């Protein structure tokens with residue numbers, strides 16, 4: 001199977017599992033207020049790249065194709081946490097954005113309070129999915145919950161976001177912008193943490209050995225940095241219609257990015273270097289990493 005066919009197949013399996021595992025728009029009362037579920041699905045089913053689920057499924061496949069099915073709930077939990085972070089990041093008190101995944105942001109389509117709650121609900125739902133679907137394998141359930149919680153906590157995703165907000169405020173108050181070390185801290189936590197967790201969760205489901213899990217974590221760290229540098233490059237160089245989110249925002253907000261610190265050309269080189277480091281780690285993995293290697297390349301050349 002060629003790369004694009006396989007990528008499309010993994011995305012399609014993710015979409016089907018999302019529909020199955022996240023509470024439906026309730027005609028059925030037990031699922032709770034319809035408006036909340038509509039807001040959750042508005043953001044969740046808006047057609048993101050599904051990168052985190054695909055990384056999890058591909059990592060699981062390293063242990064054999066039979067592990068893909070078992071990894072689907074973990075993949076959906078990762079996408080729920082990611083989508084919550086996007087909804088909250090778009091809120092007026094944070095990035096204040098109108099467009100996400102080519103659609104009005106959650107608070108624009110609904111209202112601020114509903115968007116806040118939809119994010120909260122998706123974050124919580126992620127852990128419900130892990131606890132319920134892996135209940136028959138309690139050690140695996142605990143490991144997955146720990147991995148996702150570690151990635152999403154105050155030291156990583158939320159800590160990175162906080163530091164990002166502080167750096168942005170500093171720029172607005174004419175305090176010197178973030179240094180490259182500070183920027184790396186932000187991106188390792190705001191962006192790379194969830195990509196590391198995606199690969200490791202897939203590896204956990206497949207029962208990979210601790211050394212392989214650490215290699216996945218290392219690969220995820222480099223992929224995460226590469227992904228973020230490409231994000232900075234795209235924000236500075238691509239069009240809003242192509243991105244499905246507002247382009248050119250970083251420069252307008254005076255934000256420190258790889259592009260503002262190093263310039264477009266050097267930022268592109270740094271993304272390529274981080275991708276090469278990710279590829280070197282992926283090549284050490286057991287099983288067949290061909291798809292993950294091609295995915296690393298695709299992440300470098302992506303247009304949105």
Ligand code: GRG
Pocket residue numbers: 047048049050051082084085086088089101157158161190191228231304
């Ligand atoms: C609010 C706790 C909290 C965290 C927010 C995700 C995030 C942290 C901020 C979004 C802004 C941003 C540009 C983050 C860095 C790169 C990134 C995570 C982009 C979005 O991920 P994609 O491109 O999105 O995979 P899709 O929509 O394709 O899933």
